[in-house]
Amino acid sequence: MDVLDLARWQFGITTVVHFFFVPFTISMAFLVAIMQSVWMRTKSERWLRLTKFFGKLLLINLAVGVVTGLVQEFQFGMNWSDFSRFVGDVFGAPLAMEALLAFYLESVFVGVWIFGWGRIPPKIHLTTIWVTAFGTLLSAYFILAANSFMQNPVGYEIDEAAGCAELTDIWAVLTNKVLLVTFPHTIFAAFMVGGGVVAAVAMWHLVRGARNPDDAAPGAPSDRGAFRTALRIGAVTVLIGGIGVAITGDTQGKVMTEVQPMKMASAEALYETAQPAPFSLFTVGTLDGSEALYSIEVPQLLSFLGTGSFDGQVEGINDLQAQYEELYGPGDYSPNIPVTYWTFRMMITMGGLAGLIALWQLWATRRGRVPASPWALRAAAVLPVLPLAGNAFGWIFTEMGRQPWLVFGLMRTESGISPSTSATTVFVSLAAFTVLYAGLTWLWVYLLLRHARPGLPDVTPTGGDAEPDQPDEADADKPLSFAY
Amino acid sequence: MESTTLWFLLIAVLWTGYLALEGFDFGVGLLTRRFARDDTERRVLINTIGPVWDGNEVWVITAVGATFAAFPEWYSTAWSAYYLPLLLILLALIGRGLAFEYRAKGDTDSWRRRWDLVIFVGSAVPAFVWGVILAGFVQGLPLDARHDFVGGWADLVTPYTLLGGVVTLALALLHGTHYVALKTVGDIRVRARRLAGRLAVPVGVVLAAFLAWTLLRDDTPSRLAAAGALVTVAAVAAGATAIARGREGWAFVATFAAVAGTAVTLFAALFPDVLPSTLDAANGLTTANASSSDYTLTVMTWVAVPFVPAVLIYQSWVYWMFRKRIGVQHIP
Numbered sequence: 001m002d003v004l005d006l007a008r009w010q011f012g013i014t015t016v017v018h019f020f021f022v023p024f025t026i027s028m029a030f031l032v033a034i035m036q037s038v039w040m041r042t043k044s045e046r047w048l049r050l051t052k053f054f055g056k057l058l059l060i061n062l063a064v065g066v067v068t069g070l071v072q073e074f075q076f077g078m079n080w081s082d083f084s085r086f087v088g089d090v091f092g093a094p095l096a097m098e099a100l101l102a103f104y105l106e107s108v109f110v111g112v113w114i115f116g117w118g119r120i121p122p123k124i125h126l127t128t129i130w131v132t133a134f135g136t137l138l139s140a141y142f143i144l145a146a147n148s149f150m151q152n153p154v155g156y157e158i159d160e161a162a163g164c165a166e167l168t169d170i171w172a173v174l175t176n177k178v179l180l181v182t183f184p185h186t187i188f189a190a191f192m193v194g195g196g197v198v199a200a201v202a203m204w205h206l207v208r209g210a211r212n213p214d215d216a217a218p219g220a221p222s223d224r225g226a227f228r229t230a231l232r233i234g235a236v237t238v239l240i241g242g243i244g245v246a247i248t249g250d251t252q253g254k255v256m257t258e259v260q261p262m263k264m265a266s267a268e269a270l271y272e273t274a275q276p277a278p279f280s281l282f283t284v285g286t287l288d289g290s291e292a293l294y295s296i297e298v299p300q301l302l303s304f305l306g307t308g309s310f311d312g313q314v315e316g317i318n319d320l321q322a323q324y325e326e327l328y329g330p331g332d333y334s335p336n337i338p339v340t341y342w343t344f345r346m347m348i349t350m351g352g353l354a355g356l357i358a359l360w361q362l363w364a365t366r367r368g369r370v371p372a373s374p375w376a377l378r379a380a381a382v383l384p385v386l387p388l389a390g391n392a393f394g395w396i397f398t399e400m401g402r403q404p405w406l407v408f409g410l411m412r413t414e415s416g417i418s419p420s421t422s423a424t425t426v427f428v429s430l431a432a433f434t435v436l437y438a439g440l441t442w443l444w445v446y447l448l449l450r451h452a453r454p455g456l457p458d459v460t461p462t463g464g465d466a467e468p469d470q471p472d473e474a475d476a477d478k479p480l481s482f483a484y
Numbered sequence: 485m486e487s488t489t490l491w492f493l494l495i496a497v498l499w500t501g502y503l504a505l506e507g508f509d510f511g512v513g514l515l516t517r518r519f520a521r522d523d524t525e526r527r528v529l530i531n532t533i534g535p536v537w538d539g540n541e542v543w544v545i546t547a548v549g550a551t552f553a554a555f556p557e558w559y560s561t562a563w564s565a566y567y568l569p570l571l572l573i574l575l576a577l578i579g580r581g582l583a584f585e586y587r588a589k590g591d592t593d594s595w596r597r598r599w600d601l602v603i604f605v606g607s608a609v610p611a612f613v614w615g616v617i618l619a620g621f622v623q624g625l626p627l628d629a630r631h632d633f634v635g636g637w638a639d640l641v642t643p644y645t646l647l648g649g650v651v652t653l654a655l656a657l658l659h660g661t662h663y664v665a666l667k668t669v670g671d672i673r674v675r676a677r678r679l680a681g682r683l684a685v686p687v688g689v690v691l692a693a694f695l696a697w698t699l700l701r702d703d704t705p706s707r708l709a710a711a712g713a714l715v716t717v718a719a720v721a722a723g724a725t726a727i728a729r730g731r732e733g734w735a736f737v738a739t740f741a742a743v744a745g746t747a748v749t750l751f752a753a754l755f756p757d758v759l760p761s762t763l764d765a766a767n768g769l770t771t772a773n774a775s776s777s778d779y780t781l782t783v784m785t786w787v788a789v790p791f792v793p794a795v796l797i798y799q800s801w802v803y804w805m806f807r808k809r810i811g812v813q814h815i816p
Binding site: 059060062063064066067068070071073074076077078079081082084085087088089090091092093095096097098099100101103104107108109110111112114115116119120159164166167168170418419420421425428429432436440443447450451477478479480481483484 | 527530531534535536537538539541542545546548549550552553554556557559560561562563564565567568570571574575577578581582584585586587588589590630632633634776777779780783784787788791792795798799802805806810811813814815816
């Protein structure tokens with residue numbers, strides 16, 4: 001493999017793994033903030049226990065999210081220095097804004113939240129988790145602004161003398177129409193992850209409790225009530241997220257058909273322009289434009305997805321290829337078709353299945369019921385994995401679908417690589433990151449399971465909901481309510 | 485002021501903030517190895533920085549992000565040239581960040597011992613390598629006409645840059661020791677004071693040697709760089725006096741000033757270059773030829789002017805919030 005392949009693999013691996021943690025953090029921060037708010041309002045211990053329980057899962061996840069995010073900011077310069085030179089004037093601005101406006105908020109206030117239990121006034125403590133949650137949203141916005149520029153460059157001019165893009169309109173970059181649909185799509189998808197985790201963990205505890213009432217921990221009856229509430233909150237979150245993802249995904253498809261028609265044609269492996277165009281649910285074949293062996297098609301659906309009309313015209317790969325050759329010169333302008341075709345379908349399937357499980361969970365817990373079948377445990381095991389995989393497939397689709405462009409229409413992927421870096425260097429770092437990321441993903445799963453398995457934590461009497469310490473108090477030597 | 489000069493200044497400020505803030509939490513990480521006598525003492529040390537280390541680390545993310553936005557050529561050239569040293573830093577910071585959060589989440593001794601080692605190595609490696617890189621900016625690198633690095637390891641790791649690494653490591657250790665003396669009670673506090681007293685002279689000597697070398701590299705060293713060097717050496721001496729008198733707060737302020745003085749010397753010696761070329765002066769990067777367009781710098785200035793002070797205010801508030809000293813009796 002040459003430098004280009006190695007650098008692409010490295011970017012792919014580090015980014016996809018980073019994006020396991022990001023949606024988890026975004027949604028869980030909000031869910032925990034909501035739980036803590038309800039506790040503040042109702043003073044019901046159940047909500048405090050839920051806050052602490054899911055708060056711990058949030059922190060296990062946040063730690064990996066933060067450290068893998070560091071790599072992202074560095075590798076543009078390390079592996080993609082010509083890209084950084086070319087777009088730095090435009091692309092650097094949202095990255096710097098992310099650090100200054102959002103990342104400080106998250107990192108500073110989550111520290112206060114972690115250590116603030118029992119040490120700072122409860123209302124301020126509650127505010128810190130909300131600020132953290134808000135910071136994660138803002139982070140997502142700026143990072144997606146940078147990414148959307150690569151999908152659909154706006155607000156720039158090419159400086160021919162310097163050979164690079166120059167920012168002319170920051171507002172255009174921050175209101176890029178791709179950004180405006182990608183942001184809600186990504187956030188709704190993130191909520192499916194957090195909701196899925198909450199619903200799955202709660203259901204696992206409920207099923208276990210229902211099947212073995214004897215080995216339930218002390219205080220189990222209130223655990224049951226609390227977990228039932230958590231299950232329903234999680235399931236509703238997955239459903240709302242799912243509906244939001246579907247609506248925004250539909251809009252995004254139409255925007256993409258407009259700005260990157262090749263990506264949408266590749267999503268269907270549509271070689272010849274069609275009007276109306278069908279959408280295939282499943283295809284057995286090579287997807288290389290020759291006849292497919294077997295395919296299930298829904299007539300006119302692609303037309304509707306792409307254009308909003310059931311008999312709209314959708315351009316095919318061959319026509320687009322001809323157009324691009326005329327515009328940009330000879331070359332292959334289509335992405336890897338099997339990858340785009342299948343990741344697009346996997347994304348939708350994963351999200352859809354998660355939504356169905358959530359719907360079933362609500363049904364199974366109606367009017368005080370608690371599911372106890374082995375199928376409920378199996379559903380709990382797969383529920384968080386589905387939206388996580390859906391998120392990953394979605395990103396692989398959107399990034400692979402942009403190929404061969406790094407910045408659509410402006411810079412090809414092979415031109416963005418660092419010219420001075422050797423294949424050995426990139427290989428060493430790819431190997432190091434792959435091993436490290438495999439290790440930390442394993443550790444992440446291990447710790448999540450380990451801390452999800454015990455029931456809700458005990459919060460009385462020194463569990464941390466006490467009034468804040470006064471520095472001059474007589475009990476100045478009393479242990480911290482939270483310490484690493 | 486030229487907007488490029490303003491942004492050079494701002495990036496210098498961000499690096500200073502990073503070295504001064506994460507500097508002491510690296511120092512605390514270094515102390516967890518020999519200084520801490522048992523697991524409880526180690527936990528006291530870790531908890532003195534528990535609420536703040538993550539916020540400290542954001543300073544480097546902002547410094548790097550600001551460099552990308554304001555001087556994309558500097559970011560691109562330097563980051564591809566320092567590829568492997570940066571890889572070491574990333575691996576160290578990843579491990580370290582996980583270690584703080586995960587150390588307490590297992591319950592065997594071997595689990596904790598492994599994470600303790602990660603905290604130590606994860607603090608030592610970046611504290612050293614950042615110094616090598618910053619000194620490397622002053623020293624310059626072999627760059628071709630496209631500003632691409634054309635050298636090898638021997639250009640990145642030289643006696644001067646190695647000394648730069650020793651300097652940031654030594655400063656972090658002294659700064660962290662002052663911080664521990666300031667933030668703890670009991671035996672740890674007493675021992676931290678004693679250790680700080682013993683470290684002051686060797687750290688002062690290493691610093692003085694490095695700063696003198698930095699000044700002597702230039703035929704006409706800038707007055708600002710010389711002033712930074714003087715402040716640094718005076719601050720280390722003042723810190724030693726303060727800690728000997730039991731004034732830990734002032735000792736901490738003194739090493740803060742020493743870090744700032746070192747950063748002033750380095751960045752003043754660098755300006756107006758950002759990364760000179762050792763092959764041909766014309767190939768070097770300066771604030772003028774590495775910078776973004778005026779428009780981008782203006783936009784970024786409008787963002788930085790309200791938000792850098794805002795960050796300083798809320799981050800200071802956090803330090804105030806967690807101002808209480810802790811000791812072994814506070815560890816649950």
